[in-house]
Amino acid sequence: MAKHGFKAIQALDKAYVLHTYARANVAFVKGKGARLQDTQGKDYIDFGSGIGVASLGHSPKALQKALKKSAKTLIHTSNLYYIEPQAKLAARLVEYYKRGSSDKAQWRVFFGNSGAEANECAIKIARKFGEKSGRYKIITLDSSFHGRTIATLKATGQDKFHKHFAPFPDGFVRAKNLADIPNKIDSQTIAVLLELVQGEGGINALDKKQVQDLAKILKEQNILLIIDEVQSGIYRSGEIFASKVYGIEPDVITMAKGLAGGVPIGACMTRLVDVFESGDHGSTFGGNFLSTNAGLAVLKTLEKMRKDKVLDVAIKYFHTKLDSVLKHYPAIFSKRVGLGLMCGLQVRNGEILTQIISVCLQHRVLVLRSGGNVLRFLPPLNITKGEIDEGFVRLIHALKELKIPQKPKNTK
Known part of the structure; x- marks a missing residue:
């Protein structure tokens, strides 16, 4: 049982927590498996x-063990120093993504704390990649959702999220659907940012053939394909990434949610390994011992489930x-x-x-x-x-x- 009853928890929340959520009238105190x-x-x-x-x-026992071990040894140092589980988790993500693929490119990973941060990283990669050619525009889809920071909010193709927070940074262009994306491309377009399954847009799985055709067009025009797998990634599609189910090879993949089983984490994985230089991007907490040890435990368990x-x-x-x-x-x-x-x-x-x-x-x-x-x-x-x-x-x-x-x- 909770130390405080529901009414006491509710009263404390209403008095001291910013009212940004329409909460259901329940508070959970413990869970096991799919039960709370x-x-x-x-x-x-x-x-x-x-x-x-x-x-x-x-x-889950695997996650409990990883967190307990990390708490006893190291939770956090900073990204000023090498972090072994961070490097290992990055290696696992790249390895599992490239498995069975003809993709010979080197991939690298940046770790943050959320899906929005992962997408911010992707946007910055695209912007710097297009800097010399004067390209900066990023095309997104109607009904998409990419985060709640000012940039990722503007990238989100749903007007209801935009109220109250303008002015937004420019350079984001919205397309009605996949077929409309080529119509939106101009000389300043640097990237297309897509969710293969729109998590907040009706669980809309994009058409596989249309996605593949679009990927070819973008490659021919040297326009980056960024796939937001914050919700669809980490085996939720049945594969490590939905990108593999769709048979495409993006330039950037973002992920978060299920990667560490509940410990805050976000990651941006890219083949554009030479775009960023030291100091171009960073995160205080991102990729620390606690979150990446959790990620390694989750990934190991899910990979075994996939194999079996x-x-x-x-x-x-x-x-x-x-x-x-x-x-x-x-x-x-x-x-x-x-x-x-x-x-x-x-x-x-x-x-x-x-x-x-x-x-x-x-x-x-x-x-x-x-x-x-x-x-x-x-x-x-x-x-x-x-x-x-x-x-x-x-x-x-x-x-x-x-x-x-x-x-x-x-x-x-």
Whole structure:
């Protein structure tokens, strides 16, 4: 049980924490696997994993061991000195990315603390790369999301995030879709920044052939392809990066969320190894002993799961359960979307999405929103069959409570 009850925690939060979140009325005190326990001792099935962060679920032994060891030896020195686990984690990321690839380029990694920082690094790489040629514009897509710093916020292709924070830095150009990107290219274009699966834009998986065709066009014009894998990366697609599923070779890949299983981390990996010089970029906390030891433990566990096909089995089973819900509730959902364990169910009437999430919480299963009409699922990658089954039992109980007719309108 929590040292303080829910009401006391809530009161403390409201009095002293900036009100930037619309919090649900629950506080969790411990977790194990895909289960969480609240202040009253009630258990929940977590189909959100902290918005894709708890890739090994809650309190995984491998992560506990790594953090305990780091706490006993070194947590932080600074990037003024060599950091062994940082170098090892960078090597693992490059090694796993290049596995089975014809890509012979040298790749290197910069570590920060978040996805936004990883994308800031990518933007700076692109800007410096284009400096001599006078190119600086970066094209992004409608419905994209790349972070909440001023630059990454402007790169985000959703106007609702832009209110109140102008003026923004210039040089960001928005395209309607993949087919529109070539129309936006001009003599000052230096890069295209894409999410292969739009995490906040409806779990929209971009068309594979269109992405491959775009990659060829960009390569021919010496325009960088930056892939934002903050949410889709680190095996959430079933592979180390969704870029590999799509069969493309980007110039820059950014990642964060699931890399350290809950310890703050971000990383920017690039083949442009000679663009930055000492002093061009930096981070006080980025890549310290604690976060990179955590990253090594997570990566080792997930790589074994990939090799043993455990991840493939979980993805297939989870999709089967989603398809069953889709089949039995056609009045609520229209289709399954996403890739791997970054997936969702498109809701026919976006106005009831908030209600669905709320009722699911009452039935103790945590689900998420994406865009205006997608119920999003980001379960721990090592979620068990039993946890999946229990979560969907609770989800179905929640849907039944909505009392929406089984057949959608205009369905014969």
